[in-house]
Amino acid sequence: xxxxxxxxxxxxxxxxxxxxxxxxxxxxxxxxxxxxxxxxxxxxxxxxxxxxxxxxxxxxxxxxxxxxxxxxxxxxxxxxxxxxxxxxxxxxxxxxxxxxxxxxxxxxxxxxxxxxxxxxxxxxxxxxxxxxxxxxxxxxx
Amino acid sequence: xxxxxxxxxxxxxxxxxxxxxxxxxxxxxxxxxxxxxxxxxxxxxxxxxxxxxxxxxxxxxxxxxxxxxxxxxxxxxxxxxxxxxxxxxxxxxxxxxxxxxxxxxxxxxxxxxxxxxxxxxxxxxxxxxxxxxxxxxxxxx
Amino acid sequence: xxxxxxxxxxxxxxxxxxxxxxxxxxxxxxxxxxxxxxxxxxxxxxxxxxxxxxxxxxxxxxxxxxxxxxxxxxxxxxxxxxxxxxxxxxxxxxxxxxxxxxxxxxxxxxxxxxxxxxxxxxxxxxxxxxxxxxxxxxxxx
Amino acid sequence: xxxxxxxxxxxxxxxxxxxxxxxxxxxxxxxxxxxxxxxxxxxxxxxxxxxxxxxxxxxxxxxxxxxxxxxxxxxxxxxxxxxxxxxxxxxxxxxxxxxxxxxxxxxxxxxxxxxxxxxxxxxxxxxxxxxxxxxxxxxxx
Numbered sequence: 001x002x003x004x005x006x007x008x009x010x011x012x013x014x015x016x017x018x019x020x021x022x023x024x025x026x027x028x029x030x031x032x033x034x035x036x037x038x039x040x041x042x043x044x045x046x047x048x049x050x051x052x053x054x055x056x057x058x059x060x061x062x063x064x065x066x067x068x069x070x071x072x073x074x075x076x077x078x079x080x081x082x083x084x085x086x087x088x089x090x091x092x093x094x095x096x097x098x099x100x101x102x103x104x105x106x107x108x109x110x111x112x113x114x115x116x117x118x119x120x121x122x123x124x125x126x127x128x129x130x131x132x133x134x135x136x137x138x139x140x141x
Numbered sequence: 142x143x144x145x146x147x148x149x150x151x152x153x154x155x156x157x158x159x160x161x162x163x164x165x166x167x168x169x170x171x172x173x174x175x176x177x178x179x180x181x182x183x184x185x186x187x188x189x190x191x192x193x194x195x196x197x198x199x200x201x202x203x204x205x206x207x208x209x210x211x212x213x214x215x216x217x218x219x220x221x222x223x224x225x226x227x228x229x230x231x232x233x234x235x236x237x238x239x240x241x242x243x244x245x246x247x248x249x250x251x252x253x254x255x256x257x258x259x260x261x262x263x264x265x266x267x268x269x270x271x272x273x274x275x276x277x278x279x280x281x282x
Numbered sequence: 283x284x285x286x287x288x289x290x291x292x293x294x295x296x297x298x299x300x301x302x303x304x305x306x307x308x309x310x311x312x313x314x315x316x317x318x319x320x321x322x323x324x325x326x327x328x329x330x331x332x333x334x335x336x337x338x339x340x341x342x343x344x345x346x347x348x349x350x351x352x353x354x355x356x357x358x359x360x361x362x363x364x365x366x367x368x369x370x371x372x373x374x375x376x377x378x379x380x381x382x383x384x385x386x387x388x389x390x391x392x393x394x395x396x397x398x399x400x401x402x403x404x405x406x407x408x409x410x411x412x413x414x415x416x417x418x419x420x421x422x423x
Numbered sequence: 424x425x426x427x428x429x430x431x432x433x434x435x436x437x438x439x440x441x442x443x444x445x446x447x448x449x450x451x452x453x454x455x456x457x458x459x460x461x462x463x464x465x466x467x468x469x470x471x472x473x474x475x476x477x478x479x480x481x482x483x484x485x486x487x488x489x490x491x492x493x494x495x496x497x498x499x500x501x502x503x504x505x506x507x508x509x510x511x512x513x514x515x516x517x518x519x520x521x522x523x524x525x526x527x528x529x530x531x532x533x534x535x536x537x538x539x540x541x542x543x544x545x546x547x548x549x550x551x552x553x554x555x556x557x558x559x560x561x562x563x564x
Contacts, residue, residue: 010454011467015293016185016300016353017196017253019262023167023294030164031433034494043495044157044434055158062203068262071298071457072466112158121160121209151313152326156434157441157494164435172292175353184354185293212316212439213325298467299478299535301544305449312446326439337440344485350544394440403442403491 001078001094003039005032009073019068025103026063029093032077033107036091040133047111051130057112057121059088063105073097081134082106087123089131142219142235144180146173150214160209166244167204170234173218174248177232181274188252192271198253198262200229204246214238222275223247228264230272283360283376285321287314291355301350307385308345311375314359315389318373322415329393333412339394339403341370345387355379363416364388369405371413424501424517426462428455432496442491448526449486452516455500456530459514463556470534474553480535480544482511486528496520504557505529510546512554 007028015021033056037043044055069075075095082092088110095103110123111130148169156162174197178184185196210216216236223233229251236244251264252271289310297303315338319325326337351357358378365372370392377385392405393412430451438444456479460466467478492498498518505515511533518526533546534553 010450011297011457012303012305012450012453014298015196016296016298017198018298019195019198021168021171021294022199022202023164023171026164026167027162027433027435030162030435034434038495045495054160055156057158057160057209058163058206060203060205061163062201064201065199068198072461072468151309152316152438153309153312153444153446155439157437157439159439162435168292168294171294175293179354186354213320213327297478299480301477301480303450303453304481304484305446305453308446308449309444312444336442337438339440339442339491340445340488342485342487343445344483346483347481350480 001080001092003032003036003079005035005077005079007031007075007077009069009071009075011071014071019070022063022065025065025095025105026061028075028077028095029061029063029079029091029105029107032079032093033091033109036079036134042133051111051124051127052113053111053124054114054121055112056109058107059110059123060108061106063093063103065103067100067102069097069102075102084126084131086125087111089126089134142221142233144173144177144220146176146218146220148172148216148218150210150212150216152212155212160211163204163206166206166236166246167202169216169218169236170202170204170220170232170246170248173220173234174232174250177220177275183274192252192265192268193254194252194265195255195262196253197250199248200251200264201249202247204234204244206244208241208243210238210243216243225267225272227266228252230267230275283362283374285314285318285361287317287359287361289313289357289359291351291353291357293353296353301352304345304347307347307377307387308343310357310359310377311343311345311361311373311387311389314361314375315373315391318361318416324415333393333406333409334395335393335406336396336403337394338391340389341392341405342390343388345375345385347385349382349384351379351384357384366408366413368407369393371408371416424503424515426455426459426502428458428500428502430454430498430500432492432494432498434494437494442493445486445488448488448518448528449484451498451500451518452484452486452502452514452528452530455502455516456514456532459502459557465556474534474547474550475536476534476547477537477544478535479532481530482533482546483531484529486516486526488526490523490525492520492525498525507549507554509548510534512549512557
């Protein structure tokens with residue numbers, strides 16, 4: 001997992017047990033993904049402009065928790081894109097505190113367009129130029 | 142999935158695409174679970190008192206998204222406990238808006254105790270009386 | 283303060299001290315305001331459609347805390363509009379747990395329109411028909 | 424306002440209007456305050472250990488909003504302690520994006536101890552050594 005997003009756990013991220021309230025780990029997955037876009041000159045704003053999509057909506061997500069974190073902890077969210085299909089891609093995440101792995105998870109995302117008549121979200125084929133931005137990084141690594 | 146927790150999606154739960162920011166669905170899974178405890182006269186406070194646990198910590202979680210929700214939507218989180226092992230239990234969730242299923246997911250939880258010397262969390266056997274509170278409901282249904 | 287929005291404090295709303303992490307009280311002010319709109323057949327969606335505004339943006343806010351709340355508590359957010367100016371209105375809030383007042387606060391909101399050339403937000407005069415929806419309620423009470 | 428806490432606005436911090444959902448600004452005030460503690464070798468954990476307090480609870484808060492922020496924006500939260508009383512202190516905050524001031528606010532905090540018999544929170548005198556940690560910084564500046 002090549003790319004890294006760094007964060008510090010805040011007081012307000014923790015629950016009465018004194019450890020991170022787990023939906024925040026998914027929030028940090030999302031932040032790490034937006035940082036992957038930013039490193040490629042992209043953002044949700046830019047993707048909407050280029051491709052007319054509502055966003056990179058989630059189809060499937062998951063996370064397994066190995067050890068808890070608490071406020072003050074410095075965490076690293078490592079990520080890469082583990083799988084491409086014609087209409088989706090899956091980002092893998094690993095959250096560490098130093099050498100210790102705390103969380104492993106994934107997000108499967110689609111390019112979501114709003115269906116004008118039904119209002120439902122539909123996927124569209126992932127643009128080649130989008131995929132290329134991620135594969136180049138991999139080839140160079 | 143027998144038990145139901147009701148909520149209304151709020152403006153602040155939604156992202157710039159106008160749909161629910163997905164970690165909030167996990168937040169509502171957690172709320173639905175705490176409501177399951179409350180229906181049995183339990184709470185995190187009471188579990189800590191009875192069993193000396195730090196909480197019902199998460200080991201594994203996942204959610205698949207079928208359709209988005211937006212502010213003003215009235216949602217129902219249906220839940221039940223789909224699986225028991227000696228040291229964990231898995232809650233299944235289904236979030237609906239009326240008849241439409243929006244999200245399906247799960248949480249696997251453990252009874253977490255703080256290891257006095259290492260500070261790490263360890264699981265303990267799930268108490269029979271805790272399991273019984275859920276199985277009785279099932280038998281009666 | 284005539285209108286009431288009800289909520290239950292959730293586990294994830296509380297911090298390691300076991301009490302509500304205070305920004306959540308502002309979140310509930312916002313939810314109470316959206317409920318005031320909903321009672322009048324309005325929503326941010328509808329306000330954007332009718333008046334072309336980006337939203338009812340905040341100009342000023344404040345909250346004083348008298349006593350803490352914790353998970354499981356049933357809270358009532360009482361509200362009314364305490365002050366109108368040509369370009370703003372101030373909502374007053376009082377959060378109670380039964381008879382006990384926990385929080386008193388306010389939000390001053392404007393009708394925000396995006397300035398096409400600068401991208402900045404500007405206020406516009408509050409439409410009379412919007413004001414009327416709130417004043418009628420007061421007259422009838 | 425001498426001390427600075429830096430953050431980047433995330434996608435999930437913004438609402439359907441595309442701008443920061445305002446309770447998050449209070450969340451960042453809190454983070455900036457915890458960072459002020461950390462710079463002095465303190466934390467909520469350490470304050471609880473030294474003084475037996477539940478935490479540095481909020482008595483009063485406020486924020487005025489001059490201009491909105493959106494995802495991707497790099498923000499600086501400047502802070503200092505503007506006022507001391509025997510049982511409280513008031514932190515002043517200013518949030519900027521580059522030179523532009525977006526938010527100005529404050530938090531008045533107390534050293535909160537749980538009353539053993541009533542369960543209510545009470546304030547206690549602010550310890551001199553706590554105050555000294557902040558005043559020294561000011562004298563040196």
